[in-house]
Amino acid sequence: MSLFYEDVGDGPPVVLVHGWPLSCRFWEPQIGPLVEAGRRVVCYDRRGFGRSSRPWHGYDLDTFTADLTALIESLGLTGLALVGFSTGCAESLRYAAASGRVARLVLSSPVLYPDPLADELRIASARHRIPVLDDLLLRFFAIDGHSMLDEPTRQYLLRQAADASPKGTVDSLAAWGAADPGPDLARVTAPTLIVQGEGDAFVPPEDSGTRVARAIASSSLVIVPDAPHGVPLTHHERWNELILEFLAS
Template sequence: MPNVTNGSVEIHVEDTGGDGRPVVLIHGWPLSGASWSNQVPALTEAGYRVVTYDRRGFGQSGKPADGYDYDTFADDLEAVLEALDLRDASLVGFSMGGGEVARYLGRHGQDRVHSAVFAAAIPPFLLKSDDHPDGGLDLATVESMQADLRKDPPAFFDGFMTGFFSAGDDLKVTEAQRQEALGLAAQADPEAAAQCIAAWVSDFRDDLAKVTVPTLVIHGDSDGTVPLEVSGQRTHEAVAGSELHVVADGPHGVNVSHQDEFNRVLLEFLAK
């Protein structure tokens, strides 16, 4: 289908079509909408209309010099929903994509939204500081990661994707699956990817306070990238009535490592 445009930036969209209830899948860093390849067939088989898109700077979307903040990301998501006239949609955000879900709901409201899913997602507030000592990522680490990425993107992505799919020292996917993810990462603009790292420590607490639609939180208990205790557990506590599913021995990339469990839990939630 034609790309969706927000301002001057083209957002690459894939839409399975059909008259089923729409499910919008929002990918993690540094991947693209293609990272949902283990979920799209299961969702379409269950009768849903599935929409994926590439975040600006990633995959086949436009790669502008700036605009890598969550207000802009949420506006990109709004542009996709409006262009496709999606209503009664379920928004599923993985990792960084969970930030889009939270900020979209906080910034644009819930009129188009049926339900929300936060999968291994970064909300409510990853920043670790004197004012927020329970966070998981301090600014010095953010700056160090940005510098390392800018210095040698392939090496940085290689190490990152190993941790992404590992529980402790154990890689929970095949090497072929890890390489597939690295191939998606290679499509990202390195500067865009570096700027996004700073966005990870955005504060989504006010956004989550506005969420009243049915919400699922799914997170691996061995996620070394976005720890359950810092993010998933706290998002569950922040959204009244939300459901929490913890994947035993699940790394960050739990939608790949534990595909069957992830899909089962997601489909059961969407069917409610």
């Protein structure tokens, strides 16, 4: 099992964790500004996605977290900022709760709490994977059905998602459906920033960011107006500004 990763820049480390069903290419609008701000940036493809290995098993939260742990330890990263997006917030949260290496935690559009949608998506993905991914990547970047992302970029992301491990794509949804973030939320002590789009059609703020902010004592929540689930892409200038301000605080 090997994880593909990129390690660029110099300075305090920032580790970026993408969500389902994407890859580290999702973070293209963030890498340059973070490096220019004097940060060392590490982004990687979760197992089964992008250019990482595609084993038949291991698409559960414990294994995703073990992968993240192994990468951080192999690179000797300490005092790091850990940034998760969507389902990638799950292992980011779990690692931050258990490790003393995290100085700052960012949870963007966090998908943490179990949802019946996970089972529906899992069943649909097993039968009609590509149409499901197409529909999902419309909702990720849309408000009231209107896409906030240009179509060439959405198609670029869809190609990446379609190329991922079919088994990993389906099994990752089962991991979401079995999630229990309560213990991890209670253990987080690192300053935490939660960023979510006001019009998130995938996990509404009241069921996601607001709940997470109440559960983490050392947290702050920013709701970006007129932004969807994929706010790091659709509103990247505002998102980057928020994260850089938080990291510098």
